[in-house]
Structure formats: structure tokens, C-alpha cells
Amino acid sequence: MALVLDRLVKRFGPNLALDGVSFTVEQGQVFGFLGANGAGKTTTMRILLDIIRADSGTSTWNGVPTVDVEPRTWGYLPEDRGLYPRMEVLEQLTFFGDLYHVGRKEAARRAMEWLERFGVPDYAHRRAEELSKGNQQKVQFIAAVLHEPAVLLMDEPFSGLDPVNVAILKEAFLEMRNRGATIVFSTHQMEMVEELCESVVLIDRGRVVLGGPIREVRRSTGRQIVRLAVDGDTKMPWLADIPGVRVVRPGQDYTELDVDPKIDPESVLRAALDRPGVRVTQFLIDDPSIEEIFIEKVGRRPTEEQHLVSAATDGRAAPEPAPVAAR
Numbered sequence: 001m002a003l004v005l006d007r008l009v010k011r012f013g014p015n016l017a018l019d020g021v022s023f024t025v026e027q028g029q030v031f032g033f034l035g036a037n038g039a040g041k042t043t044t045m046r047i048l049l050d051i052i053r054a055d056s057g058t059s060t061w062n063g064v065p066t067v068d069v070e071p072r073t074w075g076y077l078p079e080d081r082g083l084y085p086r087m088e089v090l091e092q093l094t095f096f097g098d099l100y101h102v103g104r105k106e107a108a109r110r111a112m113e114w115l116e117r118f119g120v121p122d123y124a125h126r127r128a129e130e131l132s133k134g135n136q137q138k139v140q141f142i143a144a145v146l147h148e149p150a151v152l153l154m155d156e157p158f159s160g161l162d163p164v165n166v167a168i169l170k171e172a173f174l175e176m177r178n179r180g181a182t183i184v185f186s187t188h189q190m191e192m193v194e195e196l197c198e199s200v201v202l203i204d205r206g207r208v209v210l211g212g213p214i215r216e217v218r219r220s221t222g223r224q225i226v227r228l229a230v231d232g233d234t235k236m237p238w239l240a241d242i243p244g245v246r247v248v249r250p251g252q253d254y255t256e257l258d259v260d261p262k263i264d265p266e267s268v269l270r271a272a273l274d275r276p277g278v279r280v281t282q283f284l285i286d287d288p289s290i291e292e293i294f295i296e297k298v299g300r301r302p303t304e305e306q307h308l309v310s311a312a313t314d315g316r317a318a319p320e321p322a323p324v325a326a327r
Contacts, residue, residue, distance in 0.1 A: 032200035075149035085129035100147035190291035229282035
């Protein structure tokens with residue numbers, strides 16, 4: 001089984017949000033859906049969920065058009081909150097579970113298990129509007145997974161979470177994947193992508209610019225990255241004298257260098273060892289990181305705002321709806 005998007009096109013008035021987006025997500029994968037703000041990620045997710053319709057192109061799950069797929073197949077965590085602010089947490093989680101035919105009693109049981117796992121069982125009878133952003137994010141995630149969906153779509157799932165809860169969420173991802181769930185998430189935290197994802201696709205201004213297994217994507221540039229740390233000469237001005245070597249990121253912990261593929265990266269090590277009074281404490285040859293590739297392909301960092309239209313006909317971002325289980 002696979003989630004297949006084939007040449008999706010979507011316009012909002014004169015604005016082209018998606019321009020022939022195509023990619024495939026295999027069942028049981030953790031898949032990174034990357035792009036700057038306004039690139040078209042949320043629009044794509046809304047098409048899969050049948051919140052909006054593509055102008056052309058197709059999307060299928062296991063060969064069935066996504067518009068005809070059973071709604072409980074999907075779990076959705078929007079970037080903006082989709083909770084009912086004045087409803088108590090347990091009440092609305094039970095309500096969402098009931099929409100997906102879990103049954104109110106079973107939904108309440110699952111909800112309490114998740115609340116305990118996130119360390120907030122005492123929030124069960126508090127209203128959503130009384131919770132912090134991070135705790136609302138936990139509730140939103142529980143609402144998305146309570147019915148144990150086959151495909152989980154998440155827009156910035158780690159937003160507002162502290163390191164402890166990030167670790168809990170990552171653990172939950174892997175558990176769901178091991179049960180056969182397919183997980184597609186967008187994030188600006190590239191270290192999460194490298195840690196969790198098996199494959200990625202990068203879109204920019206509604207077009208796919210890069211995609212494939214993480215390892216292949218990192219090797220596709222043909223570039224070499226060297227991480228070098230020394231004692232006694234942290235600024236290392238002599239690096240500028242080595243042909244084909246460019247400092248990408250100076251730092252106190254290590255300096256990251258982009259080395260021309262025609263240059264032996266060990267020439268950097270030899271140059272460091274030849275410096276009097278310098279002791280090499282770290283030398284690592286690696287492929288470029290996903291963030292470095294993102295910057296190379298898109299021309300800006302993942303967190304830089306883009307004033308592009310991807311979700312509204314009047315040029316303003318549309319608010320996320322509360323979770324819906326039926327069309």
C-alpha cells in the first residue's frame with residue numbers, strides 16, 4: 001500500500017499554490033514533507049483530507065482516490081489549534097473518538113491513557129483555552145491519533161513542546177510506525193527529519209524540487225562536509241589558504257567546511273596537523289545535512305517567513321478547522 005500524489009495542481013484565484021506536485025509515501029514510512037512557509041504543504045494535506053479539492057491531478061491511498069477513502073483512515077494534526085476552546089479536554093477527546101466510531105467509553109479510556117503518558121491526566125477536566133500552547137499541542141495530537149489511523153498527517157507537530165514531550169512524541173511516532181501506520185509530517189526542525197524520517201520531499205513555491213530516501217538525498221549533492229575542531233587555534237584563519245575549502249559554519253565547538261568534491265578532504269586534516277601548537281580534537285567527513293540541502297535548493301533557511309499565498313483566495317491564511325470525521 002502507498003500514498004501516491006500525481007501532478008496535483010491547485011489555484012486560489014490568480015495564485016498558483018501547487019504546480020504539479022507528485023510523490024509517493026510507502027506504507028509504514030515516517031516521511032518528511034519539507035518546505036518554507038507558503039510552499040504548499042498545508043494545501044497538499046488539505047487536499048488529501050478532502051477539505052479542499054485539487055484543480056487537477058490525483059491522490060490515492062492503496063489505489064483508492066483519497067476523496068473516497070474512509071475518513072477514519074486519516075489522522076490530522078494541524079499547525080494551528082483545531083480544538084474547541086471552551087470544551088473540557090476529556091469531553092472533546094471523547095467526542096472526536098465518537099466521530100470516528102471508536103465509542104465514547106473506549107475513546108475516554110484511550111484518551112486518559114494518552115493524557116497519563118504525556119504527564120497531564122489532571123488536565124482531563126480543564127477547558128482547552130486554559131492550557132498552555134504546548135499542552136494544547138498534546139491534546140491536539142491525542143485527538144489526531146485516538147482512532148488509530150492508518151495515515152497520520154501532521155503540520156509542525158513539535159511546535160510548543162519542551163524536550164521531554166518531544167521525546168515522548170518521537171517515541172509515539174516510532175510505535176505507530178512499527179504497528180504499520182504511515183506518518184507524514186512537516187517541520188522546520190531539520191534535526192527531527194534526519195532522526196525520524198526514512199524519506200523526504202522538498203517543495204518550493206508549489207513545486208517538488210527534491211525527494212527520495214534520506215541517505216540518497218544527502219549524497220545527491222556530490223558535496224563533502226568536514227567538521228573540524230582543534231585546541232589552540234579555534235578561528236583557524238589558515239583554512240582560507242586551502243584550495244577548494246569554504247567555511248560554512250564557524251563555531252566554538254567545531255568548524256564546518258564545504259570541501260570541493262575534487263579535493264581530498266584529508267588535506268584539511270594534514271594542514272591542521274602541520275600547524276604548530278594545534279591539536280586536532282575532531283575530524284569528521286560527512287554528507288551535507290538536510291538543512292544545508294534545504295538552504296541550497298530553496299535559497300533560505302526553513303524558518304524564514306515567505307509571503308506566499310497557499311491557503312486562501314483573498315491572500316490571507318485560512319484558519320484550521322476543528323477536526324472533522326465525516327464529509
